[in-house]
Amino acid sequence: MPELPEVEVTRRAFASQIAGAQILGVSVGKPLRWPLGVAPQALVGREVHGVRRRGKYLLMDLSEGLLLLHLGMSGSLRFVAAHEPALPPAGVHDHFEMRTSAGLLRLHDPRRFGAVVYVLGESDPLARKLLGRLGMEPLDEGFDFQAFHAGLQASRTPIKQLLLNGSVVVGVGNIYASEVLFLARISPVTPAREVGPRKARRLFDEIRRVLALAVQHGGTTLRDFSAPDGMAGHFQLQTRVYGREGLPCTHCGASIRLLKQAQRSTFYCARCQKD
Structure with missing residues (x-):
């Protein structure tokens, strides 16, 4: 599923080109x-005034009204400028x-x-509903550590699931949640309220760093995602735990494990990420 980095990569690829277009x-x-x-x-x-992003939604400001675009599970946008070769006819x-x-x-x-929409x-x-x-x-x-930590302290939900639900911070999708929890040395099953200030601060910093790095690498392409210019992302080449079940941890050498949480795959190192 395209997450925040993929949606931001998508936005940056065509927003400046389409701004001002009729x-x-x-x-x-x-x-x-x-x-x-x-x-x-x-x-x-x-007229298209501009394209913004909120979470995984693209907000296209028009001279009258607003279009909300969501890529869902497998969507991707393509944009071809007027001076470029035309796309083939629309497919199924x-x-x-x-x-x-x-x-x-x-x-x-x-x-x-x-x-x-x-x-x-x-x-x-x-x-407002969306x-x-x-x-x-x-x-x-505006990403504030005190507000972030307060959000963790207010929840008994396992930290991985809280990151995924987007109520405290948006955009930390399944791949990125596994990665930032590993880098912060936090077990994915730890109740959010039990994450102390030191580890919460490290998690806060890693969320910012990892998502920015993912944008820099064009997002993550596992199956369907490609940017509006047709290019695939490359962040999957940077992952430390995601998709590496049975392989040695890059930090301690223990085998990376796979855990199912709310029907989502969580990859982690049990030695580095203790409760």
Whole structure:
């Protein structure tokens, strides 16, 4: 599933190119997770003011209204500038296409868990429902250690699961949660409230560092993800524990173990990450 680094890589790849463009046409394929919420033709003529990100959502500001884009489990966006060779005709897994004066934006999503939703603005009830409960942005200046630690202290949930639910901090998906917990030397099953200040501080720092590094490496590509220019990510080559079950720990040499938590795979070192 594309997580924060992959979504941020996606945003950076086309945001500056599409800003200021006029929408010339919109077509919708098979139904996605949620309906568009407006007739596609109604978007024609509006201008794209910019593209922001909130958690795993891309927010496309229009001259009237806002588009919320989510890549779901297997989605990816492609953007081809107007002066570049055209994309081939939309295929069976291409479910949203927006032609603009700057180029073509297309959502490819084999599993159709992604979405493109039109709302009037961030105060729209649907926008508040989707965005209102998201935690702090780890790559922003507003990511505050005291608030982060307080969020941990308020929860009995195992720390790995708390990171995944996004209520304290957004974007620490399954791969990145395994990685940051290993680097902070915290067991994934430790109740969040039992993580002391020293380890909480290390976890806070590693979240910022690892997610920034993942963005730098173009995100993680295991199956489906590619950036809007078609390039795959390479962070998977940097992982210390994720996907390394049975291999020696890079720190102590013990075998990396696999644990299932809420039907998600957790990779960890039992020697380095003690309760």
